[in-house]
Amino acid sequence: MSYSRLRSNADYTNAYAQSVAEPEAFWAAQAERFTWRRKWDHVLQWDFNAPQVEWFKGGRLNITENCLDRHLASRGDKTAILWEPNDPGEEAQRISYRELHARVCRFANVLEHNGAKKGDRVCIYMPMIPDLAVAVLACARIGAIHSVVFAGFSAQSIADRIQDADAAFVITTDGMARGAKKVAVKAIVDEALRTCPGVKRVMVVRHTGEEVDMQAGRDVWLHDELKQVDADRPAEEMASEDPLFILYTSGSTGKPKGVVHTCGGYMVYTDYTFRNVFQYEEQDVFWCTADVGWVTGHSYIIYGPLLAGATSLMFEGIPTYPDAGRFWQVIDKHGVNIFYTAPTAIRSLMAQGLDFVRPCSLSSLKVIGSVGEPINEEAWHWYKEHIGKDRCPIVDTWWQTETGGILISSLAGITDEKPSYAAWPMPGVQPVLLTPEGKEIMENEVEGLLAIKFPWPSIIRTTWGDHERCRQTYFSSYKGYYFTGDGARRDAEGRYRIIGRVDDVINVSGHRFGTAEIENAINESEWVVESAVVGYPHDIKGQGIYAYVIAEKPVTDPDQARSEILATVTKMIGPIAKPDKIQFVSGLPKTRSGKIMRRILRKVAENELNSLGDTTTLLDPAVVDEIKAGRV
Numbered sequence: 174m175s176y177s178r179l180r181s182n183a184d185y186t187n188a189y190a191q192s193v194a195e196p197e198a199f200w201a202a203q204a205e206r207f208t209w210r211r212k213w214d215h216v217l218q219w220d221f222n223a224p225q226v227e228w229f230k231g232g233r234l235n236i237t238e239n240c241l242d243r244h245l246a247s248r249g250d251k252t253a254i255l256w257e258p259n260d261p262g263e264e265a266q267r268i269s270y271r272e273l274h275a276r277v278c279r280f281a282n283v284l285e286h287n288g289a290k291k292g293d294r295v296c297i298y299m300p301m302i303p304d305l306a307v308a309v310l311a312c313a314r315i316g317a318i319h320s321v322v323f324a325g326f327s328a329q330s331i332a333d334r335i336q337d338a339d340a341a342f343v344i345t346t347d348g349m350a351r352g353a354k355k356v357a358v359k360a361i362v363d364e365a366l367r368t369c370p371g372v373k374r375v376m377v378v379r380h381t382g383e384e385v386d387m388q389a390g391r392d393v394w395l396h397d398e399l400k401q402v403d404a405d406r407p408a409e410e411m412a413s414e415d416p417l418f419i420l421y422t423s424g425s426t427g428k429p430k431g432v433v434h435t436c437g438g439y440m441v442y443t444d445y446t447f448r449n450v451f452q453y454e455e456q457d458v459f460w461c462t463a464d465v466g467w468v469t470g471h472s473y474i475i476y477g478p479l480l481a482g483a484t485s486l487m488f489e490g491i492p493t494y495p496d497a498g499r500f501w502q503v504i505d506k507h508g509v510n511i512f513y514t515a516p517t518a519i520r521s522l523m524a525q526g527l528d529f530v531r532p533c534s535l536s537s538l539k540v541i542g543s544v545g546e547p548i549n550e551e552a553w554h555w556y557k558e559h560i561g562k563d564r565c566p567i568v569d570t571w572w573q574t575e576t577g578g579i580l581i582s583s584l585a586g587i588t589d590e591k592p593s594y595a596a597w598p599m600p601g602v603q604p605v606l607l608t609p610e611g612k613e614i615m616e617n618e619v620e621g622l623l624a625i626k627f628p629w630p631s632i633i634r635t636t637w638g639d640h641e642r643c644r645q646t647y648f649s650s651y652k653g654y655y656f657t658g659d660g661a662r663r664d665a666e667g668r669y670r671i672i673g674r675v676d677d678v679i680n681v682s683g684h685r686f687g688t689a690e691i692e693n694a695i696n697e698s699e700w701v702v703e704s705a706v707v708g709y710p711h712d713i714k715g716q717g718i719y720a721y722v723i724a725e726k727p728v729t730d731p732d733q734a735r736s737e738i739l740a741t742v743t744k745m746i747g748p749i750a751k752p753d754k755i756q757f758v759s760g761l762p763k764t765r766s767g768k769i770m771r772r773i774l775r776k777v778a779e780n781e782l783n784s785l786g787d788t789t790t791l792l793d794p795a796v797v798d799e800i801k802a803g804r805v
């Protein structure tokens with residue numbers, strides 16, 4: 174049974190049943206849609222204990238051939254990327270499939286001309302401009318492994334990621350514009366590269382036109398390089414399980430992990446979920462507001478939409494520039510049909526009032542979506558009524574960097590929706606709820622730890638350079654399952670509601686940070702003895718960051734001390750990881766074995782001072798009273 178799109182609830186039910194009964198037949202049928210240089214020998218081989226998961230083994234392909242070349246005959250003149258600049262006065266750009274193909278080929282030749290080849294890692298640090306998509310696809314074209322680093326991350330974060338992946342190539346721009354702010358992107362890269370002697374070549378895209386330092390022998394301008402190369406570059410033939418990209422993501426330990434996705438399975442799954450979740454139709458304009466620096470941008474700005482032959486809108490700016498109506502203005506301007514954004518954006522625009530929404534018609538919208546964190550009911554209803562005008566289905570899509578694509582979501586207008594529920598597993602996805610002891614909970618109307626018991630095509634394959642870490646993090650807590658780190662509830666009919674992380678990960682505006690990662694940054698200040706970071710509910714961001722800090726000496730100027738900490742976190746990670754609240758304390762609540770009792774710190778941050786639980790086992794129970802009294 175091969176659907177181009179599931180069109181009814183019965184289609185979904187049938188597809189789901191088949192995907193569980195005969196997963197290999199199910200995914201093989203989906204994979205038939207693509208151009209393969211060679212068909213696979215095995216659809217799936219797997220062992221979650223290793224872990225080892227291989228999809229379409231023996232198959233040979235190139236994902237860009239499927240994103241670009243495959244569409245040229247029928248969609249050559251269709252707009253592939255519709256770019257909306259930061260400045261609304263500047264003209265939008267429409268890049269056709271034919272033109273995108275040509276630009277990717279040329280860029281691929283530049284990469285090769287500069288020594289990059291299959292398997293090499295290329296770090297991409299760029300604003301949301303078409304060249305970013307071109308750079309990503311150019312890497313995939315030659316089989317180089319891209320590692321996109323979000324352009325809001327600090328020089329230190331870039332350096333960490335370049336070193337971890339041992340990337341010898343960097344692609345960046347001179348500068349970038351975000352709202353009214355200008356950022357000297359190349360200067361940040363230069364700073365990062367002071368500790369990255371392994372970088373042989375930096376390719377710089379001229380974007381803002383500002384002055385930059387070019388290091389002779391290392392840095393080249395893309396526009397100069399482009400003059401020296403051919404317009405064609407056949408796609409490199411890749412094995413299904415060759416790595417396609419690395420994307421760093423935070424976990425409960427201090428150091429972000431390089432999540433690795435591979436070519437074949439990722440291709441099949443991002444295309445399948447894009448078409449079905451959003452109920453994409455040929456003429457639709459699709460807009461995902463994420464940054465390509467996050468997995469959402471990889472899968473639903475670049476790969477998913479282009480694989481489906483869609484028009485993908487890419488926006489350089491921010492939701493509040495020049496005013497808080499920008500999203501709605503852009504929807505009207507380009508006739509956006511499918512709009513996919515994050516709860517934090519919805520909540521912050523909701524807080525601006527309806528004056529920014531009213532002047533816009535939003536009549537082109539058919540489907541609206543949400544991703545990145547739980548969407549609270551209030552925001553869900555506001556989105557439904559004021560943006561979807563009560564006629565657009567909402568898809569609340571739950572997934573992770575590690576899952577590559579959407580795992581739980583309703584299908585727009587096809588399967589039912591319920592506020593604050595991501596709802597239904599995608600075909601091929603077998604979620605379970607576990608007790609803390611690892612027992613599967615079979616009933617409905619229950620809560621548990623969310624795990625997945627069977628592989629789907631875009632599951633994480635490894636963490637770069639450290640397979641054991643991948644095993645430890647995702648496959649060792651509960652034998653035989655992929656563990657998500659999220660808690661969830663299943664309702665009476667079987668819909669899933671994601672409650673949030675059960676590990677030491679904080680989700681700030683849909684961005685993941687490990688508490689340990691932020692603590693490490695705070696501890697960089699030499700006068701900081703120790704710190705403990707927890708999340709707390711935040712009206713706009715979903716979760717805010719609350720830091721408890723022990724200083725060497727009593728803090729005489731807390732404002733000065735706080736700004737020093739904020740500066741350090743900005744330097745080590747980036748401004749998005751700055752704590753919202755900092756409390757100076759003389760000690761932390763620790764057990765006799767020295768373990769910080771985060772539960773107590775969380776309760777204080779949440780202002781739940783009367784439900785701290787048992788504190789008698791603490792090394793020094795008195796410290797709790799001090800912490801309660803000093804709450805900020």
Ligand code: 7RM
Nearest residue numbers: 544545546547569570571572573574671674
């Ligand atoms: C796509 C993405 C993953 C974490 C995940 C959850 C949370 C994401 C939803 C959600 C509730 C959702 N990748 N999360 N989507 N929680 N409802 N629809 O965000 O790797 O950056 O984050 O985000 O906790 O584990 S991510």
